[in-house]
Amino acid sequence: MPTPREAGGHTSSAAVSTTGLRKSYGDKTVLDGVDLHIPAGSVFALLGPNGAGKTTVVKILSTLISADGGQARVAGHDIAAAPDAVRAAIGVTGQFSAVDGLITGEENMLLMADLHHLPRSEGRRVASELLERFDLVAAAKKPASTYSGGMKRRLDIAMTLVGDPRIIFLDEPTTGLDPRSRHNMWQIIRELVTGGVTVFLTTQYLEEADQLADRIAVLNDGRIAAEGTAEELKRLIPGGHVRLRFSDPAAYRNACLALREVTRDDEALALQIPSDGSQRELRSLLDGLDAAGIEADELTVHTPDLDDVFFALTGGGDKAGRSNTSNPSNPSNQTKETSR
Template identity: 65%
Template sequence: MTNNPTEPAIAVTGLRRSYGSQVVLDGIDLHVPEGAIFSLLGPNGAGKTTMVEILSTLIRADAGEARICGHDVVRDPDRVRAAIGLTGQFAAVDNFLTGEENLLLMADLHHLGRAEGRRRTADLLDRFDLGKAAKQAGATYSGGMRRRLDLAMGLIGNPRVIFLDEPTAGLDPRSRRDMWQIVRDLAARGVTIFLTTQYLEEADQLADRIALLDHGRLVAQGTPAELKRRVPGGHVELRFADDLALAAAAATLNVAPDPADESLVLRVPGDGGVRSLKALLDRLDAAEVEVDGLTVRTPDLDDVFFAVTGQPASGVVPAAASATVSASGSEKVTAR
């Protein structure tokens, strides 16, 4: 537990860092509560890795204050290091050691007793589904296995805060989703996660709160839903079986069809919320207009980044999706 139960796991005030004339972090303020998954988004060169390096005591800020679990990163770095785990952009796995030996080495570095080190190693190998490969050299591991082993190595000391710097970079979609589940499980155990990523879908799927970093400044903070609500443009696409149903729906909802669109689709502005969607369908039902299918289109984090910075999220991987429901009620994901 922290010294003050009301103090956040990560507290940053006025953080600044420059490299020569280039300002990388320009007065950053943020607070991350215990047990939360916090995601820092931004394009390449935005300062995400610099932020992680400062918070994990690898480099010093030029100004400002940062505290981890109540400990100042400058005045009390040893206690900060004892409270954190760090998984960088590249897996720190020794290719010549087996998976088990990599973990035992980390146990020794944490000054764990022999029995305790072996107990934690066995537990982590099992938790990260690496038991069958425990005796294999790290060089034989796939990319996903290496990332899981790397994260397991960061957990050997039971950290309360874990910094994940681009943890799924280069992984295939299945390995990425495996890593997402691991992150969720860690947060469920009360571990605080500080995640930097270029994958917008990753932040959307995992984070309780998101901050967008651009040119050294935090330009927006909030939950994924709060950030998306800042951006206009959400709508519902209603599909109909014929022109008569389309015309009846347009008259009922007082929405003009797009004359250039011949797909029997009517686009109705809306936030895609359950209440507004139900009210929309109730109006059509009362007018005895049958809907063949619908798609809810909502702004995504790429739209948010564009809205708050005035430019596309260059260097950030978009992953826009929308829920599509057919007349039978089945659901699929359609890329925007």
């Protein structure tokens, strides 16, 4: 069975779909014809600079505000014709925690169970299971105001799950969290999807989208500038190349003669060949070197990352976005190296 990523995002039934979604505030157009198709059981990430309209999309799809034009269906229901059915199928966690700090974590959970009209015994069972699932049992009797940022965010999502939603909207769920808490949140999101939940994620952290999302859309100037898997988006941006380094000057000279469209670095005995980093192109290059009897000491593949995609599509937009993702421990931002 292909995963949503393998299926390319358009063969599964849609959990969320929009056509021509529009929204303006006064003379400012926030959304100008947004089309989306999000398969059930997948993670979809919506990227964009500050003020791009990401939160507006979430508010429209969760029926908190109405669109000025276009159509949208969530969990099979038209958001305008059946808003109550949409609300019954979704959960929403915003940038700022909805946790009440004056009461305990357990009381927050039980309050949410009451809002969902669960019988008292059922509410206590669900609350207990979710507190255990999100590693909050030890803190359950403490006021939520004493929780760390990561604990509050976990409690927030646990409260969202009380109603057993099929679709969860996470609007910048890791904003303000430290790296450890952010990675813990990523694991929670992965587990939700494994359990069959569809996750609609908005984020400014490009690494987050790269790590989690089956498909990513970049929102800019009220429109979807590009959409695809992380790898598909990276291939939109020029600049990918393969770098070959040699220790033997003779092998370096032979490679210069055998390969086309190379950029030479005679001092470093290195060649740079344009490439999109695909397996097909790498195989062709290696086959050509083998046929010529040439052996490189080091082969390095340089591919554009989501930072490059984001800035190319949004014209620089939010400079903070790059600093948020400049993490040397992030495999997606590193060069892949192979010695031959």
